[in-house]
Amino acid sequence: MKIALFAGDGIGPEIMAEARRVLDALDLPGLVLFEGDVGGAAWRAHGHPLPPETLEMARAADAVLFGAVGDPECDSLERRLRPEQAILGLRRELDLFANLRPATMFEGLEDLSALRPEIARTIDLLIVRELNGDVYFGEKGTRTLPDGRRQGHDLMSYAEDEVRRIAHVAFRAAQGRKGRLTSVDKANVLETSQLWRDVVIDVAAGYPDVALTHLYVDNAAMQLVRDPGQFDVMVTGNLFGDILSDQASMCVGSIGLLASAALGAGRTRFGTRGLYEPIHGSAPDIAGRGIANPMAMILSLAMLLRHSLGREADARRIERAVARALADGVKAADLGGSADTRAIGDAVLARL
Numbered sequence: 001m002k003i004a005l006f007a008g009d010g011i012g013p014e015i016m017a018e019a020r021r022v023l024d025a026l027d028l029p030g031l032v033l034f035e036g037d038v039g040g041a042a043w044r045a046h047g048h049p050l051p052p053e054t055l056e057m058a059r060a061a062d063a064v065l066f067g068a069v070g071d072p073e074c075d076s077l078e079r080r081l082r083p084e085q086a087i088l089g090l091r092r093e094l095d096l097f098a099n100l101r102p103a104t105m106f107e108g109l110e111d112l113s114a115l116r117p118e119i120a121r122t123i124d125l126l127i128v129r130e131l132n133g134d135v136y137f138g139e140k141g142t143r144t145l146p147d148g149r150r151q152g153h154d155l156m157s158y159a160e161d162e163v164r165r166i167a168h169v170a171f172r173a174a175q176g177r178k179g180r181l182t183s184v185d186k187a188n189v190l191e192t193s194q195l196w197r198d199v200v201i202d203v204a205a206g207y208p209d210v211a212l213t214h215l216y217v218d219n220a221a222m223q224l225v226r227d228p229g230q231f232d233v234m235v236t237g238n239l240f241g242d243i244l245s246d247q248a249s250m251c252v253g254s255i256g257l258l259a260s261a262a263l264g265a266g267r268t269r270f271g272t273r274g275l276y277e278p279i280h281g282s283a284p285d286i287a288g289r290g291i292a293n294p295m296a297m298i299l300s301l302a303m304l305l306r307h308s309l310g311r312e313a314d315a316r317r318i319e320r321a322v323a324r325a326l327a328d329g330v331k332a333a334d335l336g337g338s339a340d341t342r343a344i345g346d347a348v349l350a351r352l
């Protein structure tokens with residue numbers, strides 16, 4: 001099995017080092033690891049955020065473990081050269097359209113949630129975010145109007161097959177959980193969302209065992225902090241899913257805790273091909289200080305083992321080790337603790 005490791009920018013290499021130590025500790029047979037450059041680091045070394053050799057490495061791999069990209073010094077580059085194009089390009093080129101972003105409460109963190117403990121305790125949800133369409137990938141540009149004003153535009157659109165395939169992923173996920181699915185859209189205003197809703201309702205006919213409800217995204221954002229326990233699986237488009245998942249992270253306690261899997265139709269010998277990454281970014285404000293929380297990265301490795309390598313037992317071992325470390329009070333600065341990145345890696349390894 002081939003795994004590509006792309007650490008990226010900012011805290012990416014710092015948290016990747018800890019995930020790597022966990023992976024090494026498992027001592028899995030027949031594993032081949034590759035390292036590749038992505039993001040601002042790749043732009044500096046090769047003049048492009050997603051160099052052809054990196055893309056080839058990803059294509060050849062059964063799974064990609066991805067740190068984070070983003071570098072303030074690159075924010076004024078033309079868009080196609082910016083670090084973020086590395087992750088957008090990988091998702092798109094590998095056709096990884098289904099993004100699973102689980103948010104579950106950890107024992108001992110109830111008081112660190114942005115919500116009241118009795119509300120935080122109820123969180124056990126999965127956001128299924130469409131990852132290859134929406135306003136992210138529509139026609140975009142900036143033009144000058146006849147009267148001299150500049151105008152930016154980004155086209156929002158979904159084709160029905162794009163909605164259908166993510167809806168199937170979400171319904172199947174709900175079947176494997178509590179059987180409840182909430183589709184989030186803005187069908188009261190957006191045509192894109194009306195089509196989304198119509199297709200989701202259509203797909204629902206094949207899943208009579210799943211209870212489907214619909215929420216407008218503004219209400220969904222409110223409900224997520226009012227009563228997150230009402231949600232089992234949430235399915236939504238690229239932009240809404242991006243925003244709601246960062247919000248969900250603070251309900252759990254920190255963005256440094258949330259992992260993700262980006263999956264497509266491709267198969268490995270033991271599962272699904274995929275790319276795995278924390279939901280957070282390169283955190284330039286704390287990069288280089290060794291204080292980032294590597295738990296989201298380590299939990300992303302667990303998702304890789306589960307979905308791409310078929311190693312459920314190892315995935316659970318890692319998840320339990322992280323949960324135990326948290327229950328024992330091992331916390332990085334994002335959770336108000338004093339453990340540094342390495343110490344958290346040590347704590348997880350000790351409990352593995």
Ligand code: NAD
Pocket residue numbers: 011067068069070071072084087255256257277278279280281282283284285286291292293294296332334
């Ligand atoms: P961010 O997620 O990088 O950081 C937001 C805040 O959360 C910061 O205060 C940061 O210090 C904190 N934070 C994030 N992860 C943390 C961790 N593991 N431990 C402790 N604290 C953590 O979001 P941003 O600041 O809006 O973006 C920074 C850069 O990252 C931008 O260039 C952005 O485009 C990029 N980005 C990349 C990805 C990705 O690679 N998939 C995701 C999001 C943002």
Ligand code: IPM
Pocket residue numbers: 084087088242279280281
């Ligand atoms: C994420 C990030 C990315 C996104 C950016 C960096 C392109 O915010 O993975 O959540 O918007 O998808």
Ligand code: MN
Pocket residue numbers: 242243246279
């Ligand atoms: Mn995001």
